[in-house]
Structures are given as structure tokens and as C-alpha cells.
Amino acid sequence: MFAILKTGGKQYTVKVGDVLKVEKLNADEGATLELEEVLAVAKDGDLILGAPKVENAKVEVEILEHGKDKKILVFKKKRRKDYKKRYGHRQHYTKIRVKDIKVG
Template sequence: MYAVIRTGGKQYRVKEGDHLKVEKLDYEEGDSISFDEVLAVSDDEDFKVGKPVLESAEVKAEVLEHGKNKKVEVFKFKAKKRYKKKTGHRQPFTRIKIDEIVGE
């Protein structure tokens, strides 16, 4: 059984037991969370798609940790003008574990 959820402006295909990194969520480590924006649910014989979400479906997960991704370096320069600028960015994330998919 798997589901397609939406969080942080992105869509993820998840199944029970998966560990994944999502955009930073405002929960403490060890908290249980529930994703209500379930776009699709599939079990062995049936596939249900919401318009745009399934009302009675939800995905329950546990927050494992918070952290930052690897640094993305941004380098700007203009040829023949002696202009160069180097900056970087580390995007925060939350690692979650999918505990249960409750379908319709």
C-alpha cells in the first residue's frame, strides 16, 4: 500500500516504514504528525485519486530529526569587470518516518 502526499509545496510517494526528508516542519523530535493532504491512495487491488485531495484519508508519521542539507554554493561573476561574488545556502529539513496510511 502506498500514498501520495503533499507537504512543503512538494509531492511524495510514501509507504509504511519509509524514511524521508521534507521541508522543515514546526514539530519537536519524537512528535507524531498527520498529513491530511493525501492526493492518492493505492492498495493491492484499488487506486483512489482525490479531487484534489481525499477527504477521509490520512498519513501518520513520526518526526525523527531536524537538520540542514549540504551547502549549495552560488558563484556570480561578470566577465572583464573584476566582479565576483560567492555565497552559499543550506536548506533546513525534517526527517520523518511513515508509520501508518489510513485509506478510505
């Protein structure tokens, strides 16, 4: 059984027990959340597609930790104009574990 989940503007294919990094969620570490933006669910060989979401489908997740990703460097330059700009960015993330996928 797997589900396609949307959170933070991105879509993830998840199974029970998966650990993944998503955009920062506002919840404490150790808390349990139910994410309701489920776009599709595959259960016992049947694929249930939503339009746009599957009705009464939820993915129960546990918050493992919050953190910041690796730094990425952004460099901008315009040739012959003596313009150079460099800065870094570290994205906040939340690491979650999928506990259960509920349908109906």
C-alpha cells in the same frame, strides 16, 4: 499500499516504514503528526485519486530529527563587468518515518 503526499511544496511517494527528508515541519522530535495533503492512495490494487486531495485520507508520521542539509554554493558572474558573487546555503529539513496510511 502507498500514498502520494504533498508537504513543503514537494510531492513524495511513501509506503509504511519509509524514512525521508522533507522541508522543515514545526513539531518536536519524537512527536507524531497526521499529514492531510494526500493526493492519491493505492490500496489493494485500487488507485484512489483526489481532486486535488483524497477525502478523509491521512498519513501518520513520526518526527525523527531536525537538521541542516549539505551546503550548496551559489556563484553568480557577469562577464566583462567585474561582477562576481559567491554564497552558500544550507536548507533546514525534518527527517520523518511513515507509521500508517489511513483512508476513509
